Amino acid sequence: MTTDSRILTIKDDALEKLLEIRSMEPDAEGLALVLAISGAKGTEFTYAMHMTPVDQLDPEDVIEHHGDLPVAIPPGSVANLTGATLGMSTNLLQPGMSIDNPNSPSPQILGDGPPPDLSGPVAEQVEHVIQTQINPAIASHGGFVELAAIEGTVAYVRLGGGCQGCGLAAVTLSQGIESTIVAMVPDILQVIDATDHNAGENPFYEQSKK
Numbered sequence: 001m002t003t004d005s006r007i008l009t010i011k012d013d014a015l016e017k018l019l020e021i022r023s024m025e026p027d028a029e030g031l032a033l034v035l036a037i038s039g040a041k042g043t044e045f046t047y048a049m050h051m052t053p054v055d056q057l058d059p060e061d062v063i064e065h066h067g068d069l070p071v072a073i074p075p076g077s078v079a080n081l082t083g084a085t086l087g088m089s090t091n092l093l094q095p096g097m098s099i100d101n102p103n104s105p106s107p108q109i110l111g112d113g114p115p116p117d118l119s120g121p122v123a124e125q126v127e128h129v130i131q132t133q134i135n136p137a138i139a140s141h142g143g144f145v146e147l148a149a150i151e152g153t154v155a156y157v158r159l160g161g162g163c164q165g166c167g168l169a170a171v172t173l174s175q176g177i178e179s180t181i182v183a184m185v186p187d188i189l190q191v192i193d194a195t196d197h198n199a200g201e202n203p204f205y206e207q208s209k210k
Contacts, residue, residue, distance in 0.1 A: 007073055008035065010066045011087035014097055018069055022051055030054055032063070032070035035086070037077045039193035040105040040156070045080060047099055076153060076182075076190020079103075105156070105194060123150045125185045130157070133180055145177060153189040155181060160195075 010018070022028045031051040038048040054070060057063070061072040073081055084101040127147050135144050148156040157177065178191035 007062065007064060007078060007082050007084075008066075008071060009085040010069075010071070011085065013088045014086050015066055015069060017088065017097065019067070022069065025051055027053070032057060032072050034061070034072045034074075035077070035081070036074045037080050037190070037192060039195075045099075045101060045103070045105060045192075049097075074190070076188075079152065080154070105192065120150065122185065122187045123147065126150065126155050126181055126188060129181050129184045133184070134177055137176070148194050150188075153187060155185075155188050155191045156194040157191055158195045159193060 018033060022031050022033075025031055030053050032054045034048075034050055034052050034057070036048050037045045039046040052072070057072045058074065060075050062075065062078055063070055063072050065071070080103045081101065083103065084099050086097060086099050089096055089098040130145050130147060138144065144160050146158050146160065148158050150156075181188055181191050
């Protein structure tokens, strides 16, 4: 789905870098940037970016053009990316791209708001999928998933047991948990990992050592 309204702002230096990266790929002119929210870390979202052939994009993706670069945003990420700016980091210790996003994860899952109401029909559907489809499938790995909050079309989940702190947690979420929930609960378009992976036995995010 193409739109003329601007969801994302890409600064010139970041756009130049993205076009440089794309130019190194085969059939570069036929590639689009896919940008999606992949999870939450503390009070900020985490993101996933990759190049994908335009003809392989999901027809539900929102596509906007930044110069010669098509940018596809999955429908579940649109609301929480609206108003965000992609630029080059000014932090010399963390070079690369950075996203300045005015949106943040639900305060309910961060403990800064009232407890989330998980008694509604959508929450009950998601909980049913988790208990009957997802948890039995990952139990053999010692992991489990719990529903943390529902906010609009977004479900926030926490991973526990063997999934907490696992370096493959993002893959497990995107390839199994999210796809299962989205497929079985039509009102949910995106699943966000709200797990504190620092607390796992094998932290995916390591604290900087002093």
